[in-house]
Amino acid sequence: MNIVSILKASIQKAVEALYDKKVSLEELSINETKAEFSGDYTLVTFSLTKLLQKKPDEIAHELGSYLLANDPLVTDFEVIKGFLNVTIHSDYFIEFLAGNYSNSQYGKSDWAHEKIMVEYSSPNTNKPLHFGHLRNIFLGHAVAAILKNVGNEVVKVNLINDRGIHICKSMIAWQLFANGITPEQAHVKGDHFVGDYYVKFNDEYKLQVATLIADGMNEELAKKEAPIMLAAQDMLRKWEAGDEATLTLWKTMNSWVYAGFDVSYKKLGITFEHIYYESQTYLSGKSIVEKALANQLLFQKEDQSVWIDLTDAGLDQKLLLRGDGTSVYMTQDIGTAMLKYNDYHTDKSVYVIGDEQNYHMQVLKLIMQKMKEPCADGIQHLSYGMVELPTGKMKSREGTVVDADDMVDEMVGIAKKNTEELGKVDGFSSEELLQLYNTLGLGALKFYLLRVDPKKKMIFNPEESIDFHGFTGPFVQYSHARISSILRKATVEDLTLDVKPAISRTEKNLLKLLEQYPAILFQAAKEMNPSIVCNAVYQVAKEFNAFLVDHSVLKAADANTMKQRLQICLLCKHVIAHGLHLLGIAAPERM
RNA sequence: GGUCCCGUAGUUCAAUGGAUAGAACGAAAGUUUCCUAAACUUUAGAUACAAGUUCGAUUCUUGUCGGGACUACCA
Secondary structure, three states, X not given: OOHHHHHHHHHHXXXXXXXXXXXXXXXXXXXXXXXXXXXXXXXXXXXXXXHHOOOXXXXXXXXXXXXXXXXXXXXXXXXXXXXXXXXXXXXHHHHHHHHHOOOOOEOEOOOOOOEEEEEOOXXXXXXOOEHHHHHHHHHHHHHHHHHHHOOOEEEEEEEEEOOOHHXXXXXXXXXXXXXXXXXXXXXXXXXHHHHHHHHHHHHHHHHHHHHHHHOOOOHHXXXXXXXXXXXXXXXXXXXXXXXXXXXXXXHHHHHHHHHHHHHHHHHHOOOOOEEEEHHHHOOOHHHHHHHHHHOOOXXXXXXXXXXXXXXXXXXXXXXXEOOOOOEOHHHHHHHHHHHHHHHHOOOEEEEEXXXXXXXXXXXXXXXXXXXXXXXHHHEEEEEEOOEEEOOEOOOHHHOOOOXXXXXXXXXXXXXXXXXXXXXXXXXXXHHHHHHHHHHHHHHHHXXXXXXXXXXXXEEOOXXXXXXXXXXXXXXXXXXXXXXXXXXXXXXXXXOOOOOOOOOOHHHHHHHHHHHHHHHHHHHHHHHOOHHHHHHHHHHHHHHHHHHHHHOOOOOOOOHHHHHHHHHHHHHHHHHHHHHHHHOOOOOOOOO
């Protein structure tokens, strides 16, 4: 129970005692009191006027007087119009501090008990990861950690799109232009290596189309008839037919890509419990569709193609199997959804996928519901907005894609430069320095991508580097390092207090933030929104820095005050480290 | 055309229908004999437009203008 819940319950009782009326906890609106008024929390009484048949300020006065007289937690109140500003006894926060400062897991809770799968990253194997993928990856990783933190059992999975025309394009280009060279021989990271041939394919394709048009063919036909495109399609057919040479090449090139991805994932600190491959799942939807057809849940057109009718949901009819019996994209997703469910029997299955696929995901869920599959209701699309450049979307054809590996290297480079300029790292070994640069560079990058509400698209300007000051990862990390420094210098072991010194306004503000932290994490889990965690740790870090300015910890006036301030330091450190950990960000002891 | 999303300081982002719309960067000015100045303090600066619902609207409704996504027997 946190103070807001306690206060709500107390007000509920007060309403009953004063007016003999019942008000639900949901009807009570309590906010933090704005800084310019005295008080800690504010009850808005306008909404109670109908129920109580009184004016808002009257209600506020009466409730305030009652609370002051009957609730020992309330030490003062003030009424301004329909706002009842309540001051909470400092002892509540002092007790809270004493009871939690030593708990390094403070913030972890046991409020939810579902089994949840989170699918994220989900790359194609024809090109390396770019900046947009990073948003997906960090989101998935953080959301999984946030869901787990409140008590859920979480399974993190990656679904790799390893088959289809896109990889055939890379394969054809490699056959035509590579002379058998491998990434090792070329000294290029595997995913970039294969991506380069995907680009080569498109360059050559454009050239061939232009040539055909110059020879008098119309554009539409030229795009279909370009020899390199025909070759890629032929290769896809061979792949599907199980042609051995094609499969061998496919496996080889994919293994190069995976080697590259592994390096990136490792650097980013990203892990999965299970990896699905579309090459292994893409056929599995077919039998499910056929079963549903037999059960009259779907219908067939004259050409034998299978459809589902979603017009009653305001959507169209959707194709699920072609006339020749082959699968479409949606069929694969149906199969994969079933496979995931059969593997783990989850209550929820979260898909971290960009908002361009909102419609697709809506249709997938509807189809599963129509087919009465047990996994249907648990399907949740965690839709996030695209990362855009100031000029608009990133386009590989225009060469405006920001590569993920380059971005990471750049951020680590900036971390190195900043650290060297500040010159605070005497005594670091070269290994520790490298680790620090990684910690700070990745911290800046992850925080930058996670601090924005996932639903909203975000704009990244490559001209301006990601900041290390203000509302950023390094700022929070720095605060953690400062706290750690103080704690290292502290000589007392036992922080138990003999007497409890009074706390200042700043200290109370800080303790209020810390006290709310578990509830904030619960909200972040409910909304699957890491930006809430970014905000929470930033607020704590900021308020802590303000606290440090005029509260000497190690040179406090007396031993009890010092110990109490050390308790504050410890709890702040725990919360910052815990919150950053949920975001996938490391908290350095020194920087 | 249809469906959906988005317009908040110069810029990037906040704000369960609540008080005088918060931060950060950038701009201007200041703080260090003292626990890390990657910090702190101060100043200037915004809800695209117009109606409506409400005691109260950045938030809900409608319209206008502007931006984006989706709308394949592609994946």
